[in-house]
Amino acid sequence: MIKKFNNKKTPMEALQLYLETLIAFTEKEKAVFLSLFSEIQLKKKEYFAIESEFSSKLAFISTGVMRAFFRNKSGNEYNKTFFTASQFVAAYAFITTRQQNVINIQCLTDCTLLIADFRQLTSLYTQYPKFESLARIMAEYKFAIKEKREIELVTIDAKERYTIFKKEHPDLENLINQYHIASYLGITPTQLSRIRSQKQKSLPM
Template structure:
């Protein structure tokens, strides 16, 4: 729980009692590689903080092709956001790419505290704004940058992730084929 406290303190100043109330809603969950935190078509109600491991959010089309939307690494929150906020079925899957340790809370329990603890609502807004800015940046990169530029940004934004996950997951995230990624990596190693 210490990494969650450090993360929260960097975003907003909590009193000790506020921090204890917030932290008390989280419990540790262990998932193994390939386990799902959320599945498309199901309802989600949980928000988690990644303590250890790597997860991916992905969409699977009708023909079974998968498209990685984002990765969740330590010291980040993970959730099927559209489901927990709208109470509708998940549009995406969230799957562990490694063994994971998550700190999990019920989203509705967290939001029920907003009235009595306005800082919690401020925290939620700060995190939502951050997630939105990351999403917007990524969408712009996908339509305006060449694959080799997107790969360079990926390496900067996700150092060491390449050694933890399969290359086809990275290719999917970049919007290219594994063969294209292999060519880009080969060209980079020659420099």
């Protein structure tokens, strides 16, 4: 479901192309949907969503990398997932349950986003049923990714999780700090360094 598009495309063009991979909108439906979005820029370390707030924002990432993370009672941070170009991002706890957001979403690089209010989108479900179908597709995809990650964390070792991470996010290591990757994998930065060193040694000369 994650598609990468030509970087020369404008954010709106990239969103339009992405939508075409998910659902067949009429020209009118497409125009109405795109009209809900406006472009914003967020700097590295800025937050898109903060825990305990009520956020109905939905964003399409044109460029940049974001992370979703939570803090435990001791203040330690744990990365839940990463978001990259051509993905939707939102505080899904509020969108799906109308409860307070339970995670933080932060930019790990400068980001260009197309942002909309999810409440506006849902208000158009009756008039445009395909909007609801699209929201369901996105929710099902997020659930599948969440379930896959939870299973991986308890059934495979860190070295294999790192291999999967490299396959799914081949460019991220060059864009973000290693401790973010270690947190995502559920290991320490020292353990990640050891795994990377072992993999380098195993490569053919």
